[in-house]
Amino acid sequence: MRVAVIVAAAGVGRRMGTELPKTYLPLAGRPILAHTLAVLEAAAEVHEAAVVVHPRDLDYCREQVIAPFGFAKVRHLAAGGKERQDSVRKALEALRRGPAPDLILVHDGVRPLVTVELIRRVIDGATEHGAVIPTLPAQDTVKRVNARGEVVETLDRRELRLVQTPQGFRADLLFRAFDEAHRRGFYGTDEASLVEALGVPVVVVPGSPANIKVTTPEDLLLAEALLAVREKRDDAGRPGI
Amino acid sequence: MRVAVIVAAAGVGRRMGTELPKTYLPLAGRPILAHTLAVLEAAAEVHEAAVVVHPRDLDYCREQVIAPFGFAKVRHLAAGGKERQDSVRKALEALRRGPAPDLILVHDGVRPLVTVELIRRVIDGATEHGAVIPTLPAQDTVKRVNARGEVVETLDRRELRLVQTPQGFRADLLFRAFDEAHRRGFYGTDEASLVEALGVPVVVVPGSPANIKVTTPEDLLLAEALLAVREKRDDAGRPGI
Numbered sequence: 001m002r003v004a005v006i007v008a009a010a011g012v013g014r015r016m017g018t019e020l021p022k023t024y025l026p027l028a029g030r031p032i033l034a035h036t037l038a039v040l041e042a043a044a045e046v047h048e049a050a051v052v053v054h055p056r057d058l059d060y061c062r063e064q065v066i067a068p069f070g071f072a073k074v075r076h077l078a079a080g081g082k083e084r085q086d087s088v089r090k091a092l093e094a095l096r097r098g099p100a101p102d103l104i105l106v107h108d109g110v111r112p113l114v115t116v117e118l119i120r121r122v123i124d125g126a127t128e129h130g131a132v133i134p135t136l137p138a139q140d141t142v143k144r145v146n147a148r149g150e151v152v153e154t155l156d157r158r159e160l161r162l163v164q165t166p167q168g169f170r171a172d173l174l175f176r177a178f179d180e181a182h183r184r185g186f187y188g189t190d191e192a193s194l195v196e197a198l199g200v201p202v203v204v205v206p207g208s209p210a211n212i213k214v215t216t217p218e219d220l221l222l223a224e225a226l227l228a229v230r231e232k233r234d235d236a237g238r239p240g241i
Numbered sequence: 242m243r244v245a246v247i248v249a250a251a252g253v254g255r256r257m258g259t260e261l262p263k264t265y266l267p268l269a270g271r272p273i274l275a276h277t278l279a280v281l282e283a284a285a286e287v288h289e290a291a292v293v294v295h296p297r298d299l300d301y302c303r304e305q306v307i308a309p310f311g312f313a314k315v316r317h318l319a320a321g322g323k324e325r326q327d328s329v330r331k332a333l334e335a336l337r338r339g340p341a342p343d344l345i346l347v348h349d350g351v352r353p354l355v356t357v358e359l360i361r362r363v364i365d366g367a368t369e370h371g372a373v374i375p376t377l378p379a380q381d382t383v384k385r386v387n388a389r390g391e392v393v394e395t396l397d398r399r400e401l402r403l404v405q406t407p408q409g410f411r412a413d414l415l416f417r418a419f420d421e422a423h424r425r426g427f428y429g430t431d432e433a434s435l436v437e438a439l440g441v442p443v444v445v446v447p448g449s450p451a452n453i454k455v456t457t458p459e460d461l462l463l464a465e466a467l468l469a470v471r472e473k474r475d476d477a478g479r480p481g482i
Contacts, residue, residue, distance in 0.1 A: 141404040151443040163382035202392040209459040218450040225466030
């Protein structure tokens, strides 16, 4: 079974307050994206990766991330579009031109703490169900607010899940979902929402608490701390977080 | 203006897989609850604290947390009830018997990384609006699932907020909200939901990303890491996280 992973890394990261897009900020001495790609390299189940970056950053990514670290699985480096969905669609077009994958995972470039174990869980889930997303239960109460910052509703937390990536899909299903969304001009907040729009069930699998999305300076500190804990645990031969 | 803080610490913490309730687990060498109470001691705006613990743990909390660390603001130590709301109501009864507070904050005992700055923001907000909750934007996509683990809805993330504590209220409003909920037999997921049930607006103020709720072993590792980063920053004289 052939597995391709699309890495969405075209975001410009306005919340970091830095010149460099957040994808390339250093985390424990290496660009965030290099951590992410290193996990894909380490996952034997993954055959190829298609990375989508901002058009302006194609050379930077090739020269500063992919070449120096020797990421052999990155077969495609594509220029992103206006929205995330446009970017992922460009990666899908690149994959369409190569050997047909059976499964496609889509992962955020700024989730560098993903693990091989989580990737396996998503691959197994997608093989069984066709479309899966890794999620965490909502630990906190979740409310809906209006534009004035007033609470309008307290949601039933037991029904809620916080969604991570990689999201995993049978390739034919994901191609169909993107084609249909494109035809209808529909934009979703994640890839799974395009599959949901087809009326096809999307199933949840357990995510990983450490698999955070690095979007603020606090997240970067947290990621450094989590990496340090993980390395300490690896040294001690215990399971990582 | 007199400010009282109720610390809800009666949870039994089944998710930790330990004998000791999570409130008393060691974090950087001190019980989690001791970190929480130390922040209240340091906040000049806070006059008194009422701590609610499991009935079985009254002696343990007094002897292992309150006495050894000399927390002078803890005027009340109450035995908790069946649900969180019952526990907080017992603390409110204790406060009713003492000097009347103007504002009451309710805080989770297992949020040890709360800061004096956040407490001030909640006090200021409650003074202005009557009822405030600290919240964070939802970084991740949030979905509703059914009992089979299938997605039934992708929510509009822009409207969602993840709710933290301390939640802050004018004392008369909080007493009224609890009296009314008790009369009607209504249970909410947090204190603010009881105020919402009165039809009184609850306003959001920015929470703190580091102000996590420690409910799993991963959270405990994360809290240790965050505390280490905070101490390093304090040493360098820069603002903490």
